[in-house]
Amino acid sequence: MLPFIDEILRYDSLSIVGLEKNTGKTECLKYVLSHMPVATRRIAVTSIGIDGESVDQVTRTQKPEIVLREGTYFSTSEMHYRQRRLVSELIDVSDENTSLGRVVTAKALTSGKILLSGPSSAMGLQRWMCGMRHFDIDLVIIDGALSRMSSASPAVSQSMILATGAAYSANIGTLVQKTAYVVELIGLELTSEDNIKLLAPLDKGLWWVDKEGGLHDLNMLTSLSSQIHFDGMETCSTIYVAGALVDGFLEKIRQNKSLKGVEIVVRDFTKIFVSPQQFKAFVKAGGCVRVMQKSKLIAVTVNPTSPSGYVLDSDTLCSRLSEAIQLPVYDLLKNE
Amino acid sequence: MKLKNVIESPCGIRYVLDQLEIQSSCARRWLLDTSMLVTAEDIDAAYASLRRFVTFVEQVDDSHLNTLQFKLQALKDIRTTIKNLEHGATLDDIELFEVKHLALLSIDVSKLLQSYGMADVAAIPDMREIVNILDPDGLKIATFYIYDSYCERLKDLRVQMRQQPDQADDLLSEANELENEVRSELSEKLHPFAQSIAEVQVALARIDVNLAKALQMKQRGMHFPTISQDDTSRYEGLFHPQVKDVLAKAGREFQKVNVSFGRRPTLITGANMGGKTVVLKTLTLCQYLFQFGFGIPADRADIAIKEEVYFCIGDDQSIEKGLSSFAAEMKNIDAVIKASRENRKLLALIDEPARTTNPTEGAALVAALLKVLSVREMSLVMTTHYDIEPGESHRLRVKGFVDGAMDYSLVEVQDGDVPHEALNIAESLGIDSEWIEQARKELKIDTK
Numbered sequence: 001m002l003p004f005i006d007e008i009l010r011y012d013s014l015s016i017v018g019l020e021k022n023t024g025k026t027e028c029l030k031y032v033l034s035h036m037p038v039a040t041r042r043i044a045v046t047s048i049g050i051d052g053e054s055v056d057q058v059t060r061t062q063k064p065e066i067v068l069r070e071g072t073y074f075s076t077s078e079m080h081y082r083q084r085r086l087v088s089e090l091i092d093v094s095d096e097n098t099s100l101g102r103v104v105t106a107k108a109l110t111s112g113k114i115l116l117s118g119p120s121s122a123m124g125l126q127r128w129m130c131g132m133r134h135f136d137i138d139l140v141i142i143d144g145a146l147s148r149m150s151s152a153s154p155a156v157s158q159s160m161i162l163a164t165g166a167a168y169s170a171n172i173g174t175l176v177q178k179t180a181y182v183v184e185l186i187g188l189e190l191t192s193e194d195n196i197k198l199l200a201p202l203d204k205g206l207w208w209v210d211k212e213g214g215l216h217d218l219n220m221l222t223s224l225s226s227q228i229h230f231d232g233m234e235t236c237s238t239i240y241v242a243g244a245l246v247d248g249f250l251e252k253i254r255q256n257k258s259l260k261g262v263e264i265v266v267r268d269f270t271k272i273f274v275s276p277q278q279f280k281a282f283v284k285a286g287g288c289v290r291v292m293q294k295s296k297l298i299a300v301t302v303n304p305t306s307p308s309g310y311v312l313d314s315d316t317l318c319s320r321l322s323e324a325i326q327l328p329v330y331d332l333l334k335n336e
Numbered sequence: 337m338k339l340k341n342v343i344e345s346p347c348g349i350r351y352v353l354d355q356l357e358i359q360s361s362c363a364r365r366w367l368l369d370t371s372m373l374v375t376a377e378d379i380d381a382a383y384a385s386l387r388r389f390v391t392f393v394e395q396v397d398d399s400h401l402n403t404l405q406f407k408l409q410a411l412k413d414i415r416t417t418i419k420n421l422e423h424g425a426t427l428d429d430i431e432l433f434e435v436k437h438l439a440l441l442s443i444d445v446s447k448l449l450q451s452y453g454m455a456d457v458a459a460i461p462d463m464r465e466i467v468n469i470l471d472p473d474g475l476k477i478a479t480f481y482i483y484d485s486y487c488e489r490l491k492d493l494r495v496q497m498r499q500q501p502d503q504a505d506d507l508l509s510e511a512n513e514l515e516n517e518v519r520s521e522l523s524e525k526l527h528p529f530a531q532s533i534a535e536v537q538v539a540l541a542r543i544d545v546n547l548a549k550a551l552q553m554k555q556r557g558m559h560f561p562t563i564s565q566d567d568t569s570r571y572e573g574l575f576h577p578q579v580k581d582v583l584a585k586a587g588r589e590f591q592k593v594n595v596s597f598g599r600r601p602t603l604i605t606g607a608n609m610g611g612k613t614v615v616l617k618t619l620t621l622c623q624y625l626f627q628f629g630f631g632i633p634a635d636r637a638d639i640a641i642k643e644e645v646y647f648c649i650g651d652d653q654s655i656e657k658g659l660s661s662f663a664a665e666m667k668n669i670d671a672v673i674k675a676s677r678e679n680r681k682l683l684a685l686i687d688e689p690a691r692t693t694n695p696t697e698g699a700a701l702v703a704a705l706l707k708v709l710s711v712r713e714m715s716l717v718m719t720t721h722y723d724i725e726p727g728e729s730h731r732l733r734v735k736g737f738v739d740g741a742m743d744y745s746l747v748e749v750q751d752g753d754v755p756h757e758a759l760n761i762a763e764s765l766g767i768d769s770e771w772i773e774q775a776r777k778e779l780k781i782d783t784k
Contacts, residue, residue, distance in 0.1 A: 095361065
């Protein structure tokens with residue numbers, strides 16, 4: 001058993017995030033589930049976003065159903081509940097709607113297969129996590145992906161495992177670099193308590209906070225706007241981007257002398273759509289980016305095989321990536 | 337007329353509804369789907385039942401109240417499931433779960449009400465038999481699956497599935513068939529109860545709504561009305577909850593008013609900013625609240641039952657429909673005149689008709705409207721600035737400026753003279769004196 005299993009149990013929530021399809025996220029989820037003490041702890045699992053087909057529509061590779069062991073709790077859509085291949089006891093039918101019906105929660109009474117498709121909105125995921133507390137669930141596990149069109153962010157969980165692999169890049173050097181950048185973003189520090197209190201209720205637009213803690217509207221909807229002006233912001237200490245943070249916006253801030261050393265706050269790392277070069281240049285110029293929600297990255301897993309069949313050398317990949325990110329890296333298939 | 341059809345009325349009923357602490361969306365939907373009560377029996381019955389809840393919220397301690405509210409949060413809308421059951425369909429596990437969940441909830445709520453000595457507030461059909469069907473092991477917990485005890489063979493198969501996981505998939509197919517047989521049997525057993533399951537859902541929604549209405553009455557100083565016997569509505573200490581809140585935020589107090597109207601048309605005149613429109617809004621709001629069984633925002637109210645309510649106010653929505661404000665207003669009032677020919681008991685509240693056209697024709701239109709509607713079997717309350725012959729109408733005037741402050745109370749007047757306070761009010765608003773003085777000269781008023 002890999003060492004991170006024990007660490008997972010120290011938190012009340014875990015998300016498993018794949019950097020790309022076929023980076024082994026499902027394998028990782030299966031591994032984690034098969035090593036959870038479901039007989040002694042109440043563990044619930046769901047997937048954010050619609051992930052229904054048992055064959056991946058993009059790459060035509062087999063996308064296995066998840067096998068749950070007796071005693072595991074799970075949340076899925078009504079449609080997938082009806083297709084379950086196990087005996088399970090329904091414990092809740094929620095008001096949360098997905099395109100495949102409402103989200104229902106049940107406890108597996110025998111082991112068997114199930115397709116997971118849980119809440120797909122950010123609010124829906126929050127409500128689901130709160131709801132699970134009513135059923136005395138000790139740990140929730142969220143199957144999440146970054147490439148998917150889902151507003152639900154895995155960063156709401158306390159801990160995280162990142163799955164990467166040849167599907168993300170077939171060149172070890174590039175793969176290590178790209179993965180290390182995401183790891184850096186996941187590790188961004190939290191902004192101050194005061195900022196979180198002030199900014200958390202704002203779900204759209206761009207805002208700035210002056211040195212006295214006063215909040216001002218930048219009167220722009222997104223950081224994609226081409227008409228960005230930073231007039232009269234000499235006392236600015238923090239800029240908050242409620243939506244996506246993009247290259248052009250960061251560039252403009254960097255070029256503005258009066259905003260030197262400013263802190264940019266985003267909700268969580270999934271909102272950052274900035275190239276590594278731009279990000280590094282911004283940090284080098286004295287700026288910093290902070291988040292309001294962060295997960296503790298427990299481990300990184302790799303799948304050295306790409307969907308096209310190309311295979312990277314597992315040991316080289318693991319050691320180089322581990323060196324770059326200073327975290328344990330595992331090839332789950334090899335460790336089985 | 338259903339509540340959801342009047343929720344966008346400019347009288348502000350949405351504000352009152354939004355303030356209700358209803359616990360479940362199911363109950364909210366049920367409330368919006370209720371019809372306007374048009375008979376004295378129905379209104380009496382609605383208030384009699386609400387009265388029990390008002391006594392309850394006054395007597396019960398907060399923890400009991402919270403327990404009941406928390407329970408009611410679990411109420412789900414399962415109409416689709418009930419319909420399937422009525423049509424004799426076989427319910428699936430999710431639907432059977434919903435039925436069991438509702439049945440257990442109703443028993444819980446009944447027991448709670450009983451323990452508070454409130455068992456008589458609502459007739460909740462007995463669901464114990466349904467629980468017996470869906471809870472064969474007597475576990476009394478709101479979870480569901482096709483239990484082992486429904487079928488011996490199923491039980492054996494499941495044991496085998498656990499013992500031989502590698503063959504579980506094959507065994508599952510047979511188990512699924514057996515499960516379907518059980519579902520079909522259960523659905524047949526439940527079929528005769530479809531009606532009472534539907535009633536239980538409504539009964540629980542009604543409790544949720546009545547509790548919210550009762551709390552609102554207590555918190556907002558609303559009172560029970562009486563039903564007028566002479567087609568005249570009388571209000572004492574009337575206020576508009578939303579306007580009251582807006583004023584309170586600005587540190588000001590709402591001045592309650594007394595007003596009554598009956599078969600004779602009522603004409604309200606008065607200075608600008610004297611609250612005439614607010615009076616019309618409040619009267620419209622109260623008429624709806626009365627006929628949907630809510631508390632009334634007044635110290636005392638004796639209200640006449642109406643079959644239809646028309647509230648005509650020059651609002652901005654007309655622009656969206658592409659009509660000029662005059663055209664939109666004319667069409668609204670036209671609907672009142674047409675409806676008044678049908679001998680139904682109407683209440684029409686019309687705010688400053690024809691105000692956007694020239695004063696000569698405007699006054700003529702208003703005078704004519706008053707004459708046309710005064711011979712109909714209806715109640716009319718209208719505000720105007722125009723100087724028109726009072727005729728048979730009952731006249732009220734906003735008292736207006738007294739010692740430099742606005743007095744919003746309504747006083748009865750005999751003559752048809754309208755107050756001439758526009759210039760004084762404009763002056764008090766700090767409007768440019770060159771303009772105001774020139775206006776006085778135009779009117780040939782001595783400015784000294």
